[in-house]
Amino acid sequence: MTHDNAFNEDYFSTNTYENTSFAKYSMYWWSNRFNAILARRYGKQGTRLLEIGSGMGHLIGSLEPDFETHALDINHWALSQSRDVAPKTGLNVGSAENLPFADASFGVVIIKHVVEHLRDPELAVSELGRILSPGGILILATPNLDSLLKPLKGEAWIGYQDPTHIALKPPAEWLDMLHSANLNPLKIFSDGFWDVPYIPLIPAMLQKLFFGSLGGLQAIIGIPFLPMRWGESVLVIAEKR
8 A cells, every 4th residue: 555545534543543533522622623723813714724634624614614714635535524514615635745726825724743644744844835825824733753751652652653654753843844934933832741651550541630631721721831842742833924
């Protein structure tokens, strides 16, 4: 199976998605809610918004009342499933490394856990800068190689569990790419320690309460406050210069 062909229907029940629940109030639901809050707070409502790697369409669908929404994914099956939850969204098949959109054509772009899957992430980040209009907002998330608790997980760390993660990089490299694409980071933060267990013999539920409480609070209140190293993902909100 080629790398691109790995993103088919089966992908959403394997690797890091294997134990993912799409139900309301699941971690997946809270993540989408949090990113929607960020888009509404930092982006200009009513403008064109693009989600790259839109998957099943739940995040982009929730933003339809606030933006002119567009979605792009290489997974034909996922896009077909998106129609039920994102009926007003323009759905596009394509790659983040060759975006089928005009220069400066979007006011907001969301690319959540996509860049680590790409053969040429630097080209993709350059494309993000190209399609964003001046003053436009980028929301990017990717696994955090600088996570403080990553050493406790070793090879079992969540970022290593998906074989399609072929472009894992430290945050400093992602930030360099953003600067090169004329994208100025406004906020750099993390999502908390949710990849339990971190310590043997202690029940995972207790560890989730202890290690994951700050990430949970951040998701609930919708205000990013966790330092960059305090979580398993690094998130960046950047503005096009």
